[in-house]
Amino acid sequence: MPLNIGVIGLGVGEAHARAGASHQESVVTYLCDISKERLGQIAAQHPGAATTTDPGAVLCDPAIDVVVIASYDDNHYEQTMIALKNGKHVFVEKPVCIFAHEAKELRNEIERRPGQLFFSNLILRLSARFMRLKELIEQGQLGELYAMEGDYNYGRLSKIIDGWRGQQAFYSIVNGGGVHLIDQMLWLAGERINEVMAYGSNIVTRDTGFRYNDYVSSLLSFRSGLIGKMAANFGCVYPHFHPFRVYGDAGTFINNRGDAELYRSCEQEEKPDLISDSYPGVDKGDLFLNFLDTITGDAKPVVTRDEIFDSMAVCFAIDESVKKGGPVTVEYL
Template identity: 35%
Template sequence: MLGRALKSAVVGLGVGRQHALALLKDPRTELCAIVEHDEVRAQDFVQNYKDQNIQISTFNEVVGCDEIDLISLASFDGDHFHQVMAGLKHSKHMFVEKPLCQTRPELEDIYALWKTSSCALASNLVLRKAPLYIWLKDLISSGALGDIYAFDGDYLYGRVHKIMSGWRSETENYSVMEGGGIHIIDLMLMLTGQKPSEVYSLSNKIATRNTDFQYHDFQSSQFMFESGLIGRVTANFGCIHRHHHVIRVFGTKGTFLYDDAGPRIHWTSDEDKTADFVKEAPLPAEKGVLIPDFIGTIINNDIIESAYQEFDLMSVVLAADEVLNCKKPTRIEYLTC
C-alpha cells in the first residue's frame, strides 16, 4: 500500500484526454505532466486545468523522471512497443491504449522485461466495463444460457476515412484486428471464460483499394476452443455503417444478440414468442473507465492477474494476424501458464 498519491503522466491527448480526466478525478493520483505533439491542444488542456499545475513535457522527460509512478499511453500504435519497454525499464506502471504492441517478438520482449519488474501493466479495452457485458458474463457463468457452443462478433468501424488518411495510413503494418477487432476478441475471452487453442484467418482489401491505405481493411478470424466452442470475429473497417459492434452468443438454453435493434435474449425457438430485451448499456460511460481499477491494482500490489489478461489477449490477436501468412489453422502459443 502506498501512503501517497501516485504521480502520473499522459502521453497523447486524443483518446488520452479521457485518460487524463480520469486521472484528475481520482484522489489517489496526481496528474503531473502531459506529452502531446500538437502544441495548441496541449496548451488548451493545461489552461483548462491550470489550477492543477500540469506540465507539458516530452516522453523522454516523463519516462526519465523519478517522481513519475504511472504513465498512461495514448500514442500511435507503432509507438507503443518502444514506449512500453522504456517505461518498464524505468519502473513505471504502464496503462496502454490497445494494442499493447504489434508483433509476437515485441510481445515476448515486453513479457520478459515485465517479469523482471514490479510494474502494473494493462490495456484500455473499455467494453470490459460496459454494464451489458458485465451482466452477460454473470448470466453465462450462472449457466442460464446452457453450454456455450458459438460466439460471433463484428467490429463495424464505420470510419473508413480515418484509415485512408492520417496516422493509421502512415503506420507500418497497421492491423484492423489489433486496432479494432481486439475489442471483440477481448469480449469473447471475457464472456466465455475460455482461451482458444487454434485460429484461422482470411482478409481482403476491397473497400480501400486505390487509396493510400496499404493494408487489408477487412479480416475474419475463426477460433477453435478445446471445449468444442467456435468463435468468429470480424474487423470490418470499410463498412458503410455507423460505428458499432455486433455480438451473438449461442447456448444450448438461450441465445444472446446485440445489434442495431438492441440487446436481447431468445429463450425459445417458438415463432409466436419474442425475445426479451435487456436494458443494460452496451458501452461504458467514458473511455477512462478502466483507470480506477488500474490504480487499484498498483495500490494493492495485485499486478499479475491483470497483466496476464493482456498477454493472453495479445497472444490471440497476434496469432490471428500471423495466420494470414500461412493460410491454414495455427495453434495459439500463450506466454502465460
C-alpha cells in the same frame, strides 16, 4: 502521497488525463503530445501540470509514478519498455505493440517487475451490458455454449485513409480494433483458443493510400469445442458498433443497437427477454480508474496481464493466418 501521473498522447489520452484528475489519490503531473496546439488545449484543463513534446521527459522523470501511453501504435513498444525500466506503472492503449516478438520481450520485462502494474485499455470489460452477459453465462441461463460471433464494425473509414494509421510501417485492424472482441470472447468463455483460420481483404481501401487489409474474418477453435467467429470491419458503411451473439443449448444472446435480446425459445410467438443494461455505457478513461484503484489497493484488476497477453497472442495468430493462408495454432506469450 498521491500518485503522480504522466500522459503521453492526448488524443484518447485526454480521457485518461481527465479520469486521472478525478481520482482522489492521484494528480496529473505531466502532459505530452507532439502537437503543441493539442498540448496547449489539454494543458488548460490541468493547471499546474508540466508540458512537453518529448515523451522521454515523462518516461524518465523520477517523480512520475504512473505513465499512460496513448501515442501512435508504433511507439507503444519502445515507450512501454522505457517506462517499465524506469520503475513506472504502465497503462498502455491497445495495441500494446505491433509484433509478436515485441510482445514476448515486454512480457519478459513485466514478469521481472511484479511490483509494477501493467494494463491495456480493453474497455468493453466495463460495459454494463457485457457484464450482464457474463452473469447470465455464469448462471447457466444460456446452457452450454457452442458458438460466439462478434464484429468490430469501425465505421470511421477516414481515420484509416487520412489519419496516422495509414502512415504506420504496419497496421493491423485485428490488433488495433478486433482485440476488443477477442478479449470479450476469451473472458466470456473462460477458456483459451487453440487454433485460428482467417482471411483478409482491402476492397474498400485498395485505391487509397491505406496499404493493409480493411476487413479480416476469422474462425476460432476453443479448447472445449466452442467455435468463435470474429470480424474486424474497418471499411463498413455502418455506425461504430460491436454486434455480438452468443449461442448456447438453452438460450441465445443478441447484442443490438437498442436493447439486447435473450432468446429462451425457438418458437416464433415467444418473445425474447429484453436486456436494457447500457451499451457501451463507458467512458474511454473508466478502465484507467480501475488501474489506479488497483495500484492503491482499493480494487481488484478488471483485466489481468495474462488476459492482456492472451488476447494479443490470438490477434497475432489471426494476422499470421491471413498471411499464411491457412490455419495457425495460437502461441501464447
